[in-house]
Amino acid sequence: MNQQLTGPALALGNLMSDISEDVYAAGWIQNNEWILWRALLDWRKDGRAYWAPGTQHAHDITEYMPELDRLQRESGGWVWWLDGMTFVPETRWLALVQRRRDQAAAVPDNAELHRALPPLQFVPKCSTGEPLCCDKPMVHNSFTGQWECADAYFELLDSGVLSESIPDRSDTAAMDDHQRERFEHWLTNRIDDGCA
Ligand SMILES: [Zn+2]
Incomplete structure (x- = not known):
């Protein structure tokens, strides 16, 4: 699963790690990718972003959002933890977000999600070509x-x-x-x- 990140994906992963380090003094706090995705969507909507909004751990991370937003768009996806920082194309990431939400009663960990939802393939699977x-x-x-x-x-x-x-x-x-x-x-x- 682990892969060598390069270019904007590497910069995105490093920034996500830096935010985790800043908020929790941990290189990749558990659920970092899910919390930061929520924060990015909040920021795109309201211009503000908090780590764990509405809890005693709420932490204003708005300052990171412009760069996080830029790198997310440039990379065309997101970085999650799967035996290390791993890049996911945006289409697959959105499917993973949906799948995880659907199982909110018993949230699966990343490895379970990865097994449950095979990567989307945006290439023709059959030799007859695409419809x-x-x-x-x-x-x-x-x-x-x-x-x-x-x-x-x-x-x-x-x-x-x-x-x-x-x-x-x-x-x-x-x-x-x-x-x-x-x-x-x-x-x-x-x-x-x-x-x-
Ligand atoms: Zn159509």
């Missing part, structure tokens, strides 16, 4: 074994509809008409990959 949707090659989700509309998926990511997690259908009231149409399109335009 198209909205005139673009679809992305393959190896977890569901389905092709999904890449056009809708990446637009939903860019517009923030999928920035935190995959909303359920009851959340569609918060979307504008266009986003709702794209979300429904993304949910419903799926093709089983058909390769065993």
Whole structure:
């Protein structure tokens, strides 16, 4: 699992470690990646970020957020602890966040999550090539074994509809008409990959 981080991913991991060091004098406090992800989303929304908000351990970490935000975008993903600092592409990270939330009653550790959710593959799995949707090659989700509309998926990511997690259908009231149409399109335009 462990991998040699390079470039923006390495800088991102080092910054996340520095924040942990600053707040807890530990190179990678348990749940660092999950706490900092929550903090980054809070900062993007409100311009403030706290470690463990609402608890006696709350610690203002707003000052780190501009750099954390920049490196997260530049790296195109996130860093978590899996036998060491390990880079995760953003699409997979969002799926892991969702999966972990779904199991909130008994939060799995990172190794369990990693086993439970095989890495998404955004390369054609079958030699027959990718199917198209909205005139673009679809992305393959190896977890569901389905092709999904890449056009809708990446637009939903860019517009923030999928920035935190995959909303359920009851959340569609918060979307504008266009986003709702794209979300429904993304949910419903799926093709089983058909390769065993
Ligand atoms: Zn489409």
